[in-house]
Amino acid sequence: MTDPRTILVIGTYDTKDDELNYLCDCIRQQGGEVLSMDVSVLGDPVQPTDLSKHDVAEAGGGTIAQAIESGDENIAMQIMARGAARLARRLYDAGRIDGVIALGGSMGTDLALDVCQALPLGVPKYVVSTVSFSAMLPPERLAADIQMILWAGGLYGLNSVCKSSLSQAAGAVLGAARAVEKPRRDRPLIGMTSFGKTILHYMVTLKPELEKRGFEVAVFHATGMGGRAFESLAAEGAFAAVFDFATQEVGNHMMGGLSAGADRLTNAGARGIPQIVAPGCYDLVDLIAWQPVPERFADFPAHDHNRLIKSVVLDEAGRREVARAHAEKLSGAKGPTAFLLPTRGCNEWDRPGADLHDADGLAAFCDEIEKTLPGNVTLHSLDAHINDAAFSAAALDILDDWIAQGVVKI
Template identity: 80%
Template sequence: MCADKTILIAGTYDTKDDELTYLADCIRAQGGGVLSMDVSVLGDPKAPTDVSKHDVAEAGGSSIQAAIDSGDENIAMQIMARGAAAKALELYRAGRIDGVVVLGGTMGTDLALDLCAALPLGVPKYVVSTVSFSAMLPPERLAADIQMILWAGGLYGLNSVCKSSLSQAAGAVLGAARAVEPSKRDRPLIGMTSFGKTILRYMVTLKPALEDRGYEVAVFHATGMGGRAFESLAAEGAFACVMDFATQEVGNHLMGSGISAGADRLTNAGAAGIPQMVAPACYDLVDLIGWQPLPERLSDRPAHAHNRLLTSVVLNQDERREVAQVMAAKLSDAKAPVAFFLPTGGCNEWDRPGAPLHDADGLAAFCDEMRRACPANVTLEELACHINDAQFSARVLALFDDWVAQGLIPRGAV
């Protein structure tokens, strides 16, 4: 039977040959194809793999001997991680693989995160790990569409417990490769960031208005992983324009929150030469993990428990000024036009006069600092309204139409 989809299986075949072979057998039993990649350093697999450990090390700009000679398992596995990421991307671009599954403990998982991050959004990525969902895994290293399953009872050798995880992974990655709908990109794509309608509402007006103009609109939930997906696509140059209005993840990262999209938030669209419309929705808040106690330095602040997962804490004036400085610095390197909308009436629904988290002096401090710090390549547009008011969306659409008329944004497929 001819395999319809081919899955890359990566792991240390010197120590986990039986488990990786079982995984391959499960995929083949379902009619899928397998391409094997060995990321071992010291030992060898029982039988040759399609991509040898020597191929992997060379793709990482080094060699197996150099990894061995380093005398350090961390250095050695980072050589293999670089090579595995480069080799996986090469195989995908050549049309030889349709998805990937990686197996490992902490060492293999460390490598798996790099490998998965190298592949574009939409390529099925499955990690079977003894540390799946662990706090050891920083959000900024997780590919936006990575899938994980705990490798329960699988640290050493096959058994009925770990076979359950491995067989599920085999079915999941092959099923995903068969079911995934490739992006059509038949209309220019607009990337927008926001939160739910209880706090931000502009997307309710903007999305249909942009669709009527012949554009596709993807709205990203800016709570860490949503920002990662947004930045990943921006780095690929996938967007015709971005409306990055919910930039709170910049402040989250600055304040050390676990709800982070990484250090490169608010930079990839500019680096890719994508026109940007930016606004500071929820700049005044830092999101924290709701089931953890508030840090002592923030415990006396006004806060809103959005649910049991997420609590938002209000920033003070100095912190708001720092957020403005960081945003301005990130935008200063943009290679395409940037418009920064500054709604002087408030930047989220909890920040209206009379609302529980409103701080007029804090808003004024942020606005003052943004005026001062705004770089020369950014057009600062002050709007005497709240970010959820109709005036905000109207001005966004007016500038968007102007940029289309100037040829800065491709015309929609009407």
């Protein structure tokens, strides 16, 4: 390969020296180059790494001696996590790495999540972990484009089972570094949240209209991880404006559903990004379909979306609670914020005559929004359904006004 690409390989070389060196060898055998980073605390690798544990601890604001003297492995690894994340970003900014792969159990994975969050979208980020995909990994810790590979048979020592995982991971990160098409910044980006077209379909109308105006549009599937990616990019300031029209994850987090994290509906506002918000599917809480329905929802109406997702329908009290949460989260917004309130319903299943229609519940939500929405948010009540053409037209009118004022730039 004329363009070999360099991969940063991170792990505790004192306890996983053989495994990490095997991973490095696999990358080199495929024509890649390696920078090795040791995040050990107590021991030392057989051979020196490119970035030593002392380099990492120093970047984390401490020393290995301080980490050891703390007597607490959690404190020690947090020092190393800070240092590893800072060093990884410095290496990327200096053009020295094209991707990262980290190896570990729960401790190494904890550190790896910080490293991945420190790198921008489009930098290949692979975590080979004995706890990949575990429910212990909170959504707010996951980078928008993180990749995880389950490290089967990888707890202690090399074997043919774990080599299968490691060799695939080596090929994956190097291949991704060679193939990635990083996000362009030649057009301002609008971030939009939605669901599939059967329940919310405003994006079918809005996307081409926004593109005509010179924007690129990225639509995020708001089922927990999609909202997490949306919030992650909003926190980076990646969006020129947001059309956050599927805020169900706010209620999901409150009610124990598929959460996008406690900071859902806050990051665009914190960055001052102009935002238009609408409460798409606010009345539903998405649960894992193959698990028992929590007792609190045992008598609630429900919709089986598929074998993965079951949605329960909130009662009036729950809807008022979700409305107040929207108001509280938006109260911290530093930029222009408009709230579109479609008073005829906020998802296709909630239209009059549809299975999940609840006129009293919708009225309760609208009433609570009108009572609690803070003064920094402009309320636009619409005599329309969220999937009606009038809703999309209203959103475009707000955006066009912001463009005319210079609030949103093309």
